[in-house]
Amino acid sequence: MQLGAFVILAVLVVGSAAGLILKRNPIHGALFLVLNLRERRRALPHAARGVPRDRPGHRVRGAIAVLFVFAIMVLIPGKEETGPDPLRGQRWLAVPVVGVFLLLSALILRSAALKGPGPAAHVPGGIEAVGRLLFTDYLFPFEITSFLLLAAIVGVLTLAKRKA
């Protein structure tokens, strides 16, 4: 049952990712990204239900998607990929590069790191376990992240107020 649901969601996730790459119109790409984020969240393991499926995380992803849609609406792009492509030959090189990456990933999947006993029955997760870790072992990275977000806010405001 779980495996079937995972397969269906994985097909949706990969299909929406393909749509994001293949569609020329960026607004279609943004909608595929929203679908991708939503289905990826559903496909996560049950043990991770606490954080990646929670409301704050959901809001962050929604905010990112809304930011993309806003930017697309402001800029009204679409002509960037219609003209002649001076780097067309180089772009095809991306396919073998990605093929090599997938091959390496397949080797990792066959390695000993992912063999052996499966997951524990009661994996710690949820808001309580994550909050405890955030405010004990990961307090310093947590504070650094807050500074990073503050710097990002200041940077965005500076860029937005800049005269063209």
Next chain:
Amino acid sequence: MVPESYYVALSAVLFSMGVLGVLVRRNPLVIFMSIEMMLNAANVALVAFGQRYNTAEGQVLVFFVMCVAAAEVAVGLAIIVVIFRLRRRLSVDELSLMRW
């Protein structure tokens, strides 16, 4: 229960598709969306390995990745808007100079 290797495989496929999008597309907005997809593929792998090793640390790292992704998207889109104001075009092939 779904084996973790399936999640890692899904993560690898998603990450590869993100790399493909970054390398093939010319629109910076789509490139940004592909980067976002790569970050989320890393999140899937983090959660899967966290489950395998019976720890919640993978989920904590997912939090950090989401915060960094939000900051990166906000700053990146602001830069794109400024570039569009200056040049009226968005093709990354024309953006070889950081200052002009």
